[in-house]
Amino acid sequence: MHHIPAALTIAGTDPSGGAGIQADLKTFQELKTYGMSIITSVVAQNTTGVQDVQHITVPMIKQQLDSVLSDIPFQAFKTGMLANVDIMNAISNKISGLAIPYIMDPVMVTTSGDTLISEDSRDYLRESLLPLTTLVTPNVPEAEVIIGETIETSEDMQRAAKRIVHEFGAGAALVKGGHMQGKAVDFLYAGEKMHTFSAERIDTKNTHGTGCTYSAAITAYLSQGYKLSDAVQQAKDFVTAAIRGAFSIGHGSGPTNHWVHRTERVT
Numbered sequence: 001m002h003h004i005p006a007a008l009t010i011a012g013t014d015p016s017g018g019a020g021i022q023a024d025l026k027t028f029q030e031l032k033t034y035g036m037s038i039i040t041s042v043v044a045q046n047t048t049g050v051q052d053v054q055h056i057t058v059p060m061i062k063q064q065l066d067s068v069l070s071d072i073p074f075q076a077f078k079t080g081m082l083a084n085v086d087i088m089n090a091i092s093n094k095i096s097g098l099a100i101p102y103i104m105d106p107v108m109v110t111t112s113g114d115t116l117i118s119e120d121s122r123d124y125l126r127e128s129l130l131p132l133t134t135l136v137t138p139n140v141p142e143a144e145v146i147i148g149e150t151i152e153t154s155e156d157m158q159r160a161a162k163r164i165v166h167e168f169g170a171g172a173a174l175v176k177g178g179h180m181q182g183k184a185v186d187f188l189y190a191g192e193k194m195h196t197f198s199a200e201r202i203d204t205k206n207t208h209g210t211g212c213t214y215s216a217a218i219t220a221y222l223s224q225g226y227k228l229s230d231a232v233q234q235a236k237d238f239v240t241a242a243i244r245g246a247f248s249i250g251h252g253s254g255p256t257n258h259w260v261h262r263t264e265r266v267t
């Protein structure tokens with residue numbers, strides 16, 4: 001019997017360590033879940049933006065998945081950057097039979113404004129991958145792409161969450177308010193009532209990797225058996241602390257601090 005909770009992330013990389021696979025693994029580690037990773041694209045990026053991208057071949061992505069699936073059980077998984085339809089299709093074929101929570105961070109554009117996935121793959125993501133999810137975690141611009149409508153108010157965010165579940169077939173939707181004004185408020189809808197998660201807005205430019213960190217934390221808590229709304233609340237507390245302690249390093253938007261449980265403060 002395995003008593004160690006384990007989670008898998010399927011995503012792109014960030015050599016500067018703040019987003020993507022690197023953020024996911026740091027988060028899993030901090031939250032005491034054994035972390036595993038499938039790399040879909042190698043992204044040359046840092047706190048200032050994306051300099052270059054190279055996608056991993058589809059056979060190699062499939063082989064990475066087989067290597068993990070044939071060897072080590074895990075209790076939850078997430079996807080981040082899935083750059084094109086071929087990669088999405090390979091992933092969906094391998095994961096559609098897994099009876100464990102699937103958290104999709106529908107990564108489209110980075111904090112620095114660089115596009116990470118092709119135009120046509122947005123339709124594939126909406127039509128083929130969304131119905132497989134336990135939870136999808138769009139920020140406001142991503143939710144706008146999914147529903148094809150602009151979002152201006154918190155009522156719009158809540159309506160988007162409901163539409164993503166009822167019309168697009170996601171298991172649940174967490175529409176995140178990081179790009180709105182005022183408090184940092186996120187709405188979770190899983191088919192019944194609307195849950196609200198609110199935190200004070202922290203005045204910082206260092207938000208590189210917040211979405212990755214948040215969805216990885218939700219995945220970690222789900223791997224440990226928390227129910228969805230509790231996993232999101234715990235993860236919200238984690239990401240807020242990670243933003244509050246964010247590192248002012250690099251020349252652009254610095255990374256969040258995954259080391260939130262350290263007793264001595266890192267500055």
Ligand SMILES: Nc1ncnc2c1ncn2[C@@H]1O[C@H](COP(=O)(O)OP(=O)(O)O)[C@@H](O)[C@H]1O
Nearest residue numbers: 139176177178179184185200201202210211214
């Ligand atoms: N300045 C901030 N202060 C506090 N919380 C924030 C801030 N910016 C983002 N958040 C929170 O961080 C999480 C990630 O949200 P968001 O920035 O919308 O996603 P993404 O990184 O995918 O663009 C959400 O819980 C959001 O409310």
Ligand SMILES: Cc1ncc(COP(=O)(O)O)c(N)n1
Nearest residue numbers: 012013019020209210211212
């Ligand atoms: C490989 C990869 N995946 C995702 C993001 C988005 O980062 P954020 O969490 O800031 O939206 C990123 N910059 N790089």
